[in-house]
Amino acid sequence: MKIDISRVQEHDKKLMESHNQSFYFLANTLEKQGFDVENIIKKIADFQVAIPSWALGAGGTRFGRFSYHGEPGNLEQKIADVGMLHALTQSAGAISLHIPWDVPEDPEKIKALTKSHGLTFDAMNSNTFQDQPNQEHSYKFGSLCSVNTKAREQAIQHNIDVIRIGEKLGSKSLTVWLADGANFPGQNNFQTVLKNTQDSLKQIYAQLPEDWKLFIEYKPYEPYFYSTVIQDWGTSFMLANECGPKAYTLVDLGHHLPNTNIEQIVATLMMKGKLGGFHFNDSKYGDDDLTVGSIKPYSLFLIFNELVYGMENNPQNPYPAWMIDASHNTKDPLEDLMQSLEAILMAYTKALLVDQKALKSAQQENDVVECQEILHQAYNTDVRLLLERARILNGGALSPIKAFRNLEIRKQLVLERGKHSVASGL
Numbered sequence: 001m002k003i004d005i006s007r008v009q010e011h012d013k014k015l016m017e018s019h020n021q022s023f024y025f026l027a028n029t030l031e032k033q034g035f036d037v038e039n040i041i042k043k044i045a046d047f048q049v050a051i052p053s054w055a056l057g058a059g060g061t062r063f064g065r066f067s068y069h070g071e072p073g074n075l076e077q078k079i080a081d082v083g084m085l086h087a088l089t090q091s092a093g094a095i096s097l098h099i100p101w102d103v104p105e106d107p108e109k110i111k112a113l114t115k116s117h118g119l120t121f122d123a124m125n126s127n128t129f130q131d132q133p134n135q136e137h138s139y140k141f142g143s144l145c146s147v148n149t150k151a152r153e154q155a156i157q158h159n160i161d162v163i164r165i166g167e168k169l170g171s172k173s174l175t176v177w178l179a180d181g182a183n184f185p186g187q188n189n190f191q192t193v194l195k196n197t198q199d200s201l202k203q204i205y206a207q208l209p210e211d212w213k214l215f216i217e218y219k220p221y222e223p224y225f226y227s228t229v230i231q232d233w234g235t236s237f238m239l240a241n242e243c244g245p246k247a248y249t250l251v252d253l254g255h256h257l258p259n260t261n262i263e264q265i266v267a268t269l270m271m272k273g274k275l276g277g278f279h280f281n282d283s284k285y286g287d288d289d290l291t292v293g294s295i296k297p298y299s300l301f302l303i304f305n306e307l308v309y310g311m312e313n314n315p316q317n318p319y320p321a322w323m324i325d326a327s328h329n330t331k332d333p334l335e336d337l338m339q340s341l342e343a344i345l346m347a348y349t350k351a352l353l354v355d356q357k358a359l360k361s362a363q364q365e366n367d368v369v370e371c372q373e374i375l376h377q378a379y380n381t382d383v384r385l386l387l388e389r390a391r392i393l394n395g396g397a398l399s400p401i402k403a404f405r406n407l408e409i410r411k412q413l414v415l416e417r418g419k420h421s422v423a424s425g426l
Contacts, residue, residue, distance in 0.1 A: 001080055001084070001409075001412060001413065001416060002080070002083065002084070002087070002117070003083075003084050003087035003088060003407075003409075005087060005395060007407060008087070008088065008396075008397045008403050008407070011397070011402075011403050011406055011407065012392075012397060012398040012399075012403070015398050015399070016398070019385065019388055019389075019392075019398060022385055023385045023386075023388070023389055026382075026385050026386070030353070030381075034355075035353065037386070040349065040352050040353075040386060041386055041389050041390050041393065042390075043348075043352060044345055044348070044349055044386060044387060044390035045090065045390040045391075045393060045394050047091060047322075047344075047345060047348060048091060048092070048093040048094060048322070049091055049092055049094075049280070049322045049323065049324060049341055049344055050092075050094040050095060050096045050122035050123070050321065050322060050323040050324070051082045051085060051092050051094070051095055051096065051323075051324060051337060052095075052096045052097075052098065052125070052323060052324065052325060053075065053078045053095060053096065053097050053098055053101065053102045054098050054101060054102075054423070055324060055325070055326060055327075055328070055333060055337060056071070056072050056078050056081045056082070056333055056334070056337075056423055057071040057072065057328075057333060057422065057423020057424075058071065058328055058329065058333060058423070059289065059326075059327025059328050059329050059333075060327070060329065061329065065329075066329065066330075067420065067421075067422050068328070068332060068333060069410070069413075069414045069419045069420075069421075070410060070413030070414035070415075070416070070417045070418070070419070070421060071333075071417070071421045071422055071423040072417070072421070072423055072424070073417060073421045073422065073423065073424060074424055075097075075102045075104055075110060075424070076110070076113060077417065078095070078102065078423070078424075079095060079110070079113055079114050079117060079119065080117065081334060081413075082095045082117065082119055083116075083117025083118065083119060084334070084409065085334060085337055085338065085341075085400075086117065086118055086119060087117075087118075087396065088338065088396055088397045088400035088403055088404060089338060089341050089342075089391065089396055089397070089400045090390070090391050090394035090395065090396035091341050091344075091345060091391075091396075092337070092341060093118065093119055093120065094119060094120045094121065094122040095114065095119055095120075095121060095122065096121070096122040096123050096124070096125060096175075096323050097121065097124055097125065097165075097166075097169070097171075098125045098127060099124060099125065099126060099127060099158075099161070099162045099165060100127060100132055101127065101424060102424065103165065104165070104168075104169065107165065107168035107169055108168075110169065111168070111169050111170060114169075120170065121166070121169045121170050121171040122171065122173070122321060122323060123171065123172075123173040123174065123175045123215060123277065123321055123323070124162050124163065124165065124166035124169075124171050124173070124174050124175070125162075125174075125175045125177070126158055126159045126162045126174065126175070126176055127158075128143035128144065128155040128158055128159070128178065128179075129143070129177070129178070129179035129223075135154075136150070136154065137150045137151040137154045138151065139151060139155065139179075142180045142181075142188075142193065142196075142229075143155035143178065143179075143180055144156065144176075144178055144180060144196065144197045144200035144201065145178070145180040145188075145193035145194070145196045145197045145200070145229045146180075146196065147192065147193075147196070152196060152200055155200065156200050156203050156204055159174065159176060159204045160204060160207045162174060163204075163207055163208065163209070163212070166212075167209060172211060172212050172213065173212055173213040173214070173215060173276075173277075173321060174204070174208070174212065174213075174214055174215065175215040175217060175250060175277070176201065176204070176214065176215070176216055176217065177217035177219070178197065178217075178228075178229060178230055179223050179224070179228075180193065180197065180224075180228070180229040180230075181221075181223075181224030181226070181227050181228040181229055181231075182224055182226050182227045183224050183225055183226050184226055185226060187226070188227065188229075190227065193229050194229060194235075197229050197230065197239070198239055198242055201214070201216065201239055201242075201243055201247075202242065202243055205243040205244055205246070205247055208246055212246065213246050213247070213248055213276055213318070213321075214240075214243060214246060214247040214248070214276075215247075215248055215249075215250035215276045215277045215321070216230065216236045216239050216240050216243075216247060216248070216249055216250060217230070217236065217250045217252060217255065217279075218230045218231060218232055218233055218235060218236040218249070218250075218252075218255060219231065219252070219255040219287065220232060220255065220256065220257050221286070222286065222287055233249055233251065233265050233268075233269065236249040236250070237249050237269065237272070237274055240274055240276075241274070247276075248274050248275065248276025248277065248318070249269055249274050249275060249276060250276055250277040250278070250279065250321075251265065251266065251269070251275065251277070251278050251279070252278075252279035252281070252287075252325060253278075253279065253280055253281050253282065253283070253292075253300075253303075254279075254281045254282075254283045254286070254287035254288060254289055254325075255279075255287060258285065258286070262299070262303055263299075263302045263303045263305065263306045264306075266303055266306045266307060266310065267306045267309070267310065269317075270306070270307075270310030270311075270314045270317045271310070271314060271317075272316075272317075273314065273316035273317045273318075274317070275310070275317055275320055276318065276320065276321065277320050277321035277322070277323065278307075278320050278321070278322050278323065279323050279324070279325035280292045280322070280323065280324050280325065280326075280340060280344055281324070281325050281326045281327075281340075282294050282295045282296060282300075282326075283295060283296075289325065289326045289327035290326065290327075291326060291331070291336050291339050291340050291343070292324065292326065292339075292340035292343040292344055293340070293343030293344070293346070293347065294339075294343070297343065297346075297347070298379060300343065300344075300347040301347045301350050301351060301375075301378075301379050302375075303347070304347040304348050304350070304351035305351045305354055305375070307320070307348075307351065308348070308351040308352060308354070309356065312356075322344070324337060324340050324341070324344075326340060332410060334404065334409075334410070335401055335404060338400045338401050338404065339401070341400075342384075342387065342400075345387050345390075346383055346384065346387065349383040349386055349387065350378050350379050350381060350383055351378070353377075353378040353381055353383070354374065354375060354378040355374055355377075355378075358370075358374055359371060359374045359375070362374060
């Protein structure tokens with residue numbers, strides 16, 4: 001299904017007067033503080049976050065999965081869902097596929113369908129953390145790190161196959177996340193499995209098209225709890241350097257031990273020109289994959305403060321690839337994604353309101369109190385009206401969730417797909 005934008009605009013008419021009054025007051029206030037509001041709104045409007053194909057159905061835990069009604073049962077329906085999200089939010093302009101969960105049977109047809117929804121293809125994601133039906137060699141004891149040469153070769157070839165699919169769709173990057181690791185001391189020789197992983201990644205890297213990037217994810221634990229081969233940003237950074245200039249570290253907000261200073265990691269990687277992408281979610285304990293900004297919104301703001309600074313001051317670092325990577329166990333997945341997009345844009349916008357010149361001056365004077373005041377001034381600004389303005393100017397909804405509910409879009413999806421449809425790949 002496609003959103004009828006005229007219905008959204010009709011829905012928003014009664015809200016516009018109140019929006020205009022509040023927006024002009026905020027804009028006037030910010031302009032008196034020296035901010036270029038028009039430029040900020042343009043930056044908000046231009047900011048696009050990819051939606052992964054696996055995030056459009058109900059997620060799950062190791063204990064169970066509770067399906068949500070009207071889930072997309074195939075790739076075409078997933079693309080339609082992302083198209084609907086983008087129509088409402090105007091900030092979800094790309095889809096990121098997971099292979100083999102979402103292999104397109106007809107790449108040209110899928111490419112045309114995606115374009116009709118105003119979308120592009122973001123990074124391709126490979127899967128060597130599961131054994132697939134009729135797979136010859138198991139990944140139970142590792143994939144790219146495996147001591148079994150045949151299993152390792154199979155995992156390498158899968159990643160190369162994913163690149164070839166991505167080429168047909170117009171993608172420009174490959175994300176590799178490895179579950180490879182060990183549960184018990186002595187299970188692996190640390191140097192052997194790391195060297196195997198390095199050699200495997202270099203073989204995959206050699207098959208990248210000239211204009212592609214390789215993103216290397218890291219994670220300290222889960223599914224293995226004694227060691228993970230690529231356990232932290234330093235290991236990912238080292239592997240990216242070994243592969244070459246088109247390889248980068250990818251940061252997932254959930255892939256850190258509790259209280260890790262992620263903003264410092266971001267700053268370091270950008271200074272070195274090696275931050276390739278970002279997976280957004282939130283967590284209380286570990287890789288909880290919760291709605292972005294639902295637990296630690298101030299931390300998200302601090303991360304974006306470093307991202308904004310890096311994008312302005314580190315030309316050696318490419319523009320990062322943004323993606324949401326959350327799991328929807330109890331919420332409507334589409335509503336959860338809209339909340340996540342809102343949280344990301346709020347943090348980004350607040351970071352744009354940090355007076356970097358004043359902050360630099362306070363840092364030079366070692367005025368710790370003033371440094372905190374400058375950050376709090378930006379963080380405590382209610383920027384939702386700026387986000388609304390950007391959506392309106394782009395043709396989206398003033399309030400995406402209200403429009404989604406008032407237009408009964410989930411009800412329409414259930415009627416179209418059935419109550420018990422299950423998202424492919426989950």
